[in-house]
Amino acid sequence: xxxxxxxxxxxxxxxxxPTAILLSIFGVAAGIVIGALxxxxxxxxxxxxxxxxxxxxxxxxxxxxxxxxxGGIYGGSIPAILLRIPGTPAAAATAIDGYAxxxxxxxxxxxxxxxxxxxxxxxxxxxxxxxLAPILAGFALKFSASExxxxxxxxxxxxxxxxxxxxxxxLIAGFAGLLVASIGLDPMGGFPRFTAGYTELFTxxxxxxMIGLFAAAEVFKSMEEGELRARAMAQIGRLLPSWPQLRGLxxxxxRSSGLGAFIGAIPGAGADIAAYVSYNEARxxxxxxxxxxxxxxxxxxxxEAGGNACTGGALMTMMTLGIPGDAVTAVMMGALVVQxxxxxxxxxxxxxxxxxxxxxxxxxxxxxxxxxxLGSLRFIGRVLMMPRSVLMPLVLLLCxxxxxxxxxxxxxxxxxxxxxxxxxxxxxWGFPASPVVLALIMGPMAEASFRRALSLSNGxxxxxxxxxxxxxxxALAAVTLLLPLLRRRKGGGxxxxxxALPATAAGxx
Amino acid sequence: MELTHxxxxxxxxxxxxxxxxxxxxxxxxxYPRRPVELIVPFAPGGGTDLVARAFxxxxxxHLERGIGxxxxxxxxxxxxxxxxxxxxxxxxxxxxxxxxxxxxxHMGLVRFSADDxxxxxxxxxxxxxxxxxxxxxxxxxGEYLEHAKANPGKIRVGNSGTGAxxxxxxxxxxxxxxxxxxxxxxxxxAPAVTALLGGHIEAVAVSPAEVSAQVQAGQMRxxxxxxxxRLEAFxxxxxxxxxxxxxxxxxxxxxxxxxxxxxxxxxTLRQVARRTAEEQAFRDTLKKLNLTWAYLDGxxxxxxxxxxxxxxxxxxxxxxxxx
Numbered sequence: 001x002x003x004x005x006x007x008x009x010x011x012x013x014x015x016x017x018p019t020a021i022l023l024s025i026f027g028v029a030a031g032i033v034i035g036a037l038x039x040x041x042x043x044x045x046x047x048x049x050x051x052x053x054x055x056x057x058x059x060x061x062x063x064x065x066x067x068x069x070x071g072g073i074y075g076g077s078i079p080a081i082l083l084r085i086p087g088t089p090a091a092a093a094t095a096i097d098g099y100a101x102x103x104x105x106x107x108x109x110x111x112x113x114x115x116x117x118x119x120x121x122x123x124x125x126x127x128x129x130x131x132l133a134p135i136l137a138g139f140a141l142k143f144s145a146s147e148x149x150x151x152x153x154x155x156x157x158x159x160x161x162x163x164x165x166x167x168x169x170x171l172i173a174g175f176a177g178l179l180v181a182s183i184g185l186d187p188m189g190g191f192p193r194f195t196a197g198y199t200e201l202f203t204x205x206x207x208x209x210m211i212g213l214f215a216a217a218e219v220f221k222s223m224e225e226g227e228l229r230a231r232a233m234a235q236i237g238r239l240l241p242s243w244p245q246l247r248g249l250x251x252x253x254x255r256s257s258g259l260g261a262f263i264g265a266i267p268g269a270g271a272d273i274a275a276y277v278s279y280n281e282a283r284x285x286x287x288x289x290x291x292x293x294x295x296x297x298x299x300x301x302x303x304e305a306g307g308n309a310c311t312g313g314a315l316m317t318m319m320t321l322g323i324p325g326d327a328v329t330a331v332m333m334g335a336l337v338v339q340x341x342x343x344x345x346x347x348x349x350x351x352x353x354x355x356x357x358x359x360x361x362x363x364x365x366x367x368x369x370x371x372x373x374l375g376s377l378r379f380i381g382r383v384l385m386m387p388r389s390v391l392m393p394l395v396l397l398l399c400x401x402x403x404x405x406x407x408x409x410x411x412x413x414x415x416x417x418x419x420x421x422x423x424x425x426x427x428x429w430g431f432p433a434s435p436v437v438l439a440l441i442m443g444p445m446a447e448a449s450f451r452r453a454l455s456l457s458n459g460x461x462x463x464x465x466x467x468x469x470x471x472x473x474x475a476l477a478a479v480t481l482l483l484p485l486l487r488r489r490k491g492g493g494x495x496x497x498x499x500a501l502p503a504t505a506a507g508x509x
Numbered sequence: 510m511e512l513t514h515x516x517x518x519x520x521x522x523x524x525x526x527x528x529x530x531x532x533x534x535x536x537x538x539x540y541p542r543r544p545v546e547l548i549v550p551f552a553p554g555g556g557t558d559l560v561a562r563a564f565x566x567x568x569x570x571h572l573e574r575g576i577g578x579x580x581x582x583x584x585x586x587x588x589x590x591x592x593x594x595x596x597x598x599x600x601x602x603x604x605x606x607x608x609x610x611x612x613x614x615h616m617g618l619v620r621f622s623a624d625d626x627x628x629x630x631x632x633x634x635x636x637x638x639x640x641x642x643x644x645x646x647x648x649x650x651g652e653y654l655e656h657a658k659a660n661p662g663k664i665r666v667g668n669s670g671t672g673a674x675x676x677x678x679x680x681x682x683x684x685x686x687x688x689x690x691x692x693x694x695x696x697x698x699a700p701a702v703t704a705l706l707g708g709h710i711e712a713v714a715v716s717p718a719e720v721s722a723q724v725q726a727g728q729m730r731x732x733x734x735x736x737x738x739r740l741e742a743f744x745x746x747x748x749x750x751x752x753x754x755x756x757x758x759x760x761x762x763x764x765x766x767x768x769x770x771x772x773x774x775x776x777t778l779r780q781v782a783r784r785t786a787e788e789q790a791f792r793d794t795l796k797k798l799n800l801t802w803a804y805l806d807g808x809x810x811x812x813x814x815x816x817x818x819x820x821x822x823x824x825x826x827x828x829x830x831x832x
Binding site: 043044046047048050051054140141142143144145185187188189190192199200202203205267268321322323324325327328330331334337338342343344345346407408409448452455456458 | 552553554555558559562563566579580581582583584585587588591616618619662665670671672691692693694695696699700702703704706707708709710721722723725726728794797798799830
């Protein structure tokens with residue numbers, strides 16, 4: 001109740017602070033644009049804007065940065081849905097169903113659901129930050145290397161959910177991704193592996209690979225279509241989900257927001273992992289899991305709510321423990337310090353008034369995100385009205401620019417194009433691209449934390465079964481991976497492929 | 510193409526200068542004619558990037574054409590440092606070099622060596638701070654080291670990555686006193702600090718700024734810093750030297766140019782760096798960012814780089830990191 005009172009005080013302070021309000025609107029708008037452009041990340045946006053905040057008052061500066069952070073995560077979903085260009089790693093999960101829905105002529109609905117879910121996920125996570133921070137903050141500390149390893153294994157098991165038509169092909173793609181992920185500097189010893197002497201390969205150029213696999217592959221595929229028809233690619237369709245549709249998403253939204261805030265609070269785990277885990281859990285609880293991957297709005301909703309809910313979780317760890325969980329919160333922590341606010345356990349009590357003004361402002365930022373998002377969708381959706389013969393080369397151009405911008409590296413453009421060619425053949429032969437992305441995110445995390453856990457335990461493997469969180473996550477991973485196999489055994493009649501079964505079942509209804 | 514364009518520019522510039530400007534010794538070279546690119550080998554938002562951006566911002570007053578910051582990340586600094594080394598030595602592409610340029614070469618990972626760079630000015634330096642949890646049994650550095658001596662390999666010390674400066678700091682300490690620690694590498698300092706806070710490891714060796722929040726909150730204690738003098742921010746923390754261990758090791762960041770850069774250009778940059786570093790605004794910004802201002806002029810800085818390069822080589826060979 002005390003917090004509610006303080007929050008109300010924050011709202012009142014904010015209301016008398018037009019500069020802060022204007023700058024947060026600017027921040028959100030800039031963030032959406034930055035997130036939507038492939039290759040520009042929220043981290044970059046925040047880092048570039050940071051020097052400008054030095055001369056601002058604390059609330060204005062920090063809200064502008066928060067706006068960029070929030071907008072950047074949401075913005076990634078727009079090109080992911082419209083063009084299959086994931087602007088951020090988290091948006092690669094959104095792209096699976098978002099693009100499928102857009103191809104069905106319902107891009108508007110996909111964007112609308114993404115916007116509303118981002119808003120709800122983000123807002124709930126800020127509320128969690130406000131009311132549950134002291135309780136949840138310590139949780140991040142329970143995560144040692146073995147728990148992180150188990151989380152990464154759980155993440156990898158999600159390949160089973162995003163494999164689409166064939167689990168075997170999904171697993172093949174996932175293992176290929178793991179092989180690619182082993183390129184680079186060995187996370188523990190610092191030895192270069194499979195780098196062929198290129199310093200550029202010391203870290204896996206993950207975003208260029210992702211842009212290539214998704215977007216460039218799509219462009220190459222479009223070249224196949226013999227005549228370059230000057231037709232519009234797709235309709236936008238309606239923007240807002242209907243009331244029953246929205247009500248049907250309630251469970252997904254709540255679950256994904258909780259998961260996202262939780263995962264965001266764990267240092268080293270971010271929006272990408274949250275989006276995939278939320279996708280997986282949405283599918284697990286769905287009554288129509290067979291629709292996932294084919295344009296299911298619950299999937300889009302889960303990814304976006306989960307990804308955006310990370311913001312509150314990450315801010316919680318940073319503000320209460322003084323530990324930045326990812327690059328964006330690291331920069332934000334710098335911004336707090338610059339303003340004379342030392343993050344840590346004392347922040348909420350020593351600077352209550354300012355902190356709660358800030359938190360009120362964050363809620364406001366999410367309102368701005370909702371308004372800007374919904375307001376601009378009709379306009380943004382116009383992109384799809386462009387003739388394909390114009391749009392596709394533009395997409396390729398964006399891919400090149402995006403791949404270059406991440407590290408200012410021409411080498412990465414080559415990586416992106418190579419990944420695009422690989423992605424094209426993968427699509428052609430029915431191998432899904434998302435398991436590769438997932439493996440690239442989770443593989444290095446799993447390897448590093450496993451070996452770190454071994455170091456911590458002086459070489460003993462006991463951590464695999466003596467730590468409750470580790471055991472729970474590993475069990476969850478086993479269930480996720482084995483469930484499709486069990487389902488198949490139950491439903492596998494003669495002749496019909498298991499994937500065809502649900503479809504025919506749905507047809508009968 | 511680059512060349513013709515540049516020579517055309519030079520020609521135009523020369524004509525322009527001849528026509529408009531009175532000839533003077535400082536203007537003879539006409540450097541810089543266009544903005545200077547400052548390569549940062551680490552990602553936006555990190556300590557190195559913040560130093561670079563603060564420097565570029567403050568340098569506006571002293572370098573008419575300004576400095577543009579370009580992040581070239583990857584390979585723990587290897588990609589960006591390689592680019593600085595390979596840059597055309599004309600002063601238009603300079604770099605923010607870090608202690609890694611004296612470390613990476615010994616690991617056999619890169620094609621450059623510390624000799625390929627010419628130090629222009631040091632801007633910032635951070636010592637290694639041995640930090641433990643507030644409820645740890647060791648109240649002083651002496652107690653901690655005694656415990657380490659009695660239990661070789663038992664104390665788990667988190668660092669920001671194998672072969673990174675904080676790892677070497679722990680190894681240097683172990684080497685000096687004949688101790689053995691269990692080094693646990695993390696992806697950067699923040700996860701290591703988290704692990705210490707969660708009680709998963711016994712100590713970390715990172716920069717004081719990276720633990721200052723926890724120290725101020727009374728959750729952690731810095732036992733000692735590997736610095737020449739006590740730190741302004743933590744006046745109660747003794748240096749290793751005071752405690753009888755002659756050790757000063759840490760990171761530094763400064764302006765570097767490729768080896769064959771003309772002397773006049775280096776001289777101009779040196780002047781600019783000195784004036785910029787002495788700006789109150791630059792010092793204030795660093796302080797706000799929890800970074801330690803540590804300006805040192807090129808020649809003295811070069812001596813430091815050279816000495817540390819030799820130290821690291823010897824140390825890394827002994828601990829098996831060198832290749």
